[in-house]
Amino acid sequence: MGSTNSTLLKIPNVEELMQETGFSSVHIIRLYDRFKALDKEGRGHLCPHDFGAIKELAMNPIGDRIIGAFFSPGQETVDFNTFVKILAHFRPVDKDRPRDPNSPEPINSRSNKLKFAFQLYDQDKDGKISRDELLKVLRDMLGMQVTEEQLESIADRTIQEADLDRDDAISFEEFRKVSAKILHLKKAPVVMSAEYDC
């Protein structure tokens, strides 16, 4: 896999990146290899169609949304730094993080993870999950046998449960409250460990 140091040198601003995201050098190298493998044309950045080539992602009901999350509005490409920063959301939560009010929250804090999830719902980025957006998500995640009426009642019920200020939409705060019950929030995906599968 190439010697550690030489690969690390190829990546610009590696130290900063590691600091900001909390990934170790092994992880960074692994992600870099993956980035390069995805970037088949060797341009140094990824386009949506590079993500699209991943077959399993196409089979994921919310695959499109996940890909969309990598691209900020207006951007067409993802460079390595952005790639890593977004993936940093999925690192396990640092339990012993000292509460330093001055430094910004680490990317993998619980709150940022929730924001990421919220963003998957809220595609028009208005800070609220409207009923329509909820319906779209439901359609994506449910099989074809579910009728429109059933979907709508589920959506209505969802909003009813979460919506405290009666504006018929779920804001981030409401989302956060409701998600408090989800205990296994953002378990780190297993590929983040540097060990190899046997």
Added chain:
Amino acid sequence: MVFNFDVRAHLSFFIFCVMFVYGFRANANVAYKTTTSPSKLPPWKTMGETDADPGKTQMVFTLNYPRIQIPFEITLWVLLASFAKIGFHVYHKITVWVPESCLLISIGFIVGGIMHLVHEQPPAVLTSNAFFLYMLPPIVLDSGYFMPTRPFFENFGTVLWYAVVGTLWNSIGIGISLFAICQIEAFGVQDINLQENLLFASIISAVEPVAVLAVFEDISIHEQLYIVVFGECLFNDAVTVVLYNLFSHIAVMPVVEAGEVFLDIGSFFVVGLGGVLLGLLFGFVAAFSTRFTGKVREIEPVIIFLYSYMAYLIAELFAISSIMAIVTCALTMKYYVEENVSQHSCTTIRHVIKMVGSVSETLIFFFLGVVTITTEHQWNWGYILFTLLFALLWRGLGILVLTQIINPFRTIPFNFKDQFALSYGGLRGAVSFALAFTLPESIGHKKLFITGTIVVIIFTVFIQGITIRPLLKLMNVRKTNRNLETINVEIHKRLMEHTITGIEDLCGQWSHYYWKDKFMKFNNRIIRKILIRDTRPESSIVALYKKLELQNAMEILDTMSGDISAAPTDLISLHEERKNASKSRKKFLPSDVTNMHDLLSKNMYKIRQRTVSYTNKHSLPTDITAREILMRRHTSLRRSLRAGSFHGTNAAKMSQKFLSLPMGQSLNSGFPPGRFGHTGDGDTETEIDYPSNRPMFRHPKRSSSKAVMPLRPLDTLKEVASSVNMLDEQNEQQIGYRTSHLRSNISHSGHQTSNLPYGSSRNYSNKDCEGGEQQSWPSPHTWVQKPQNDVQQPLMRRPR
């Protein structure tokens, strides 16, 4: 009740058949002079058949049973077994609780009982030859061909570990403990020496996948577990056979020499590797042959089967592991062959392999039942009970210890529940059975061993097979009372799980990505050029869509119903949409909420990893959820393509990013025109030069994300004009790709659509749309300029 009648009818029907046949045969020695020499008579020849009756007068009506005896008996047995299988599935509740193997064995008992009554001998099909040459290869080919390769290779080390070391552990452990038991005078089996014990132990440590995998599938077990059991069973066949040969070799020798033992251990590696190499060789040769079968499609399946079988036989010739050979052959072959052969051949191959494998398996269990009743048994309480005990004990211990050792090396370690499933799921079956029968006669206690094997098999298959499912369910059910969870939590949880899975896929599951990458490069550069007929590097997404479309098309042709309903609901939902917009807050009863929970749990797409989307042992692979998702995406893609020229700037720009095909392309243009004929799909691929687009196909673009684009009210004429400009600009971005399709798209002017591409059964359109989009789907002829050649179009817009 109708069901009961059917079951009784079936049962009585074939009991009747059996009695008829055996009664018939007992009387069938009429008026016939055997023409075949005795040596050619079938091994299962029974009494009375060779009565020649010279000098008989000419009969008007003759019965010539001996002539057709062999094929007739084979056919009858197979039919009986198949009826049994049909019978079980009629009464569905049984198969839920009792694995099929149990049922088959029971039927075998019944038939054996009948045969015993009429004092018939069972067909001596279980000669060594018949089993190993005819019955085992189809089963192994079935397993090998349908093996899910990616998880298999990812877990290769684990699989090998459990298979090889586990089996060794089991055999040696059981052998030694049994030897210790033999020393106890009370059991009276002191004359069984160590070698014989080891031999017996190696027979009963072979684990059999059939029942286990069926149960695992039903309870949606963890993919990792599934593949470990699957692989273990495959490999430990090989290991067992090698051990068996090793020990039987030793067992007949009065004195064991150390040198010999080492030689034998060395031969183990030779055997294993030799099998693999031979399999690879045959696999490549087979793939190469299919390159040239373009003109003779009919013989393609034959090539596949015969090459695999040939690999098996040649391996048997050299006494190397034939099972490894055939499995490796199937694995290697599959990838290349499926690209070379026609779709029909592909289907035929799969079907036939499944069919023959299934028949073979059925027969084996069936015979197990029959033979149990009809053989002479030698019973020894102590020995046999202890055998059973040790078999269970050592397996449990073995799994425990082995897992502890290998867990640190795995990224997904096995927890105790998994280990329990693994050890309890160690059912014995066909291979043990066959090996027991082929024990050399020189072993004094052969009958005892046979009885012991049968007892172990029956115990594990019946007791463990039936109880494993409730036990696993019990262990899995540690969920909180679902009704306390809110709907919100369920939805969000699932979304997050999908996200995690998605990100995992993004990061690449292959730890040894380096090697896979290297192999794929080598593959693409060299191997594919040699073995595949037209080596277009097809991206996997295009291949996937291609398969989907075909399947979809074929299914539509099969079942025309059900899709008619797609159209009306579109309209209905549209109207309802408008009504609901102004609905007041609904009140939800608790029963409503429960219903919702049920709905969600039944219908939400399962996470990729947790779903065993691989083959059920007894049916062909289907992947309904994946298809739905992809079809949805695909239809939305097509809609956006069609609507592509009418979009507002921003929205279209976003949509272009996510198209899984270059704009204006359809799936069909990815194929050489000869394959699918002229496809009249939507936008004009006719104007696209096929070869020049080769680089594009490497990078399929994603279909437009419905959620990404906000709904925009559209104004036709303005949009068309601006969209033309925008599209031009878009095209410049795409590398070297100029289409003239814009011209034809502009001709679809005046047609206003919403920007929202969507799966058509639940359609949600822009309110300004005036239902135009809706109506365009059910009736393609409203698309003015693009009518008739849409052969495929009506098929495409119906997702299943």
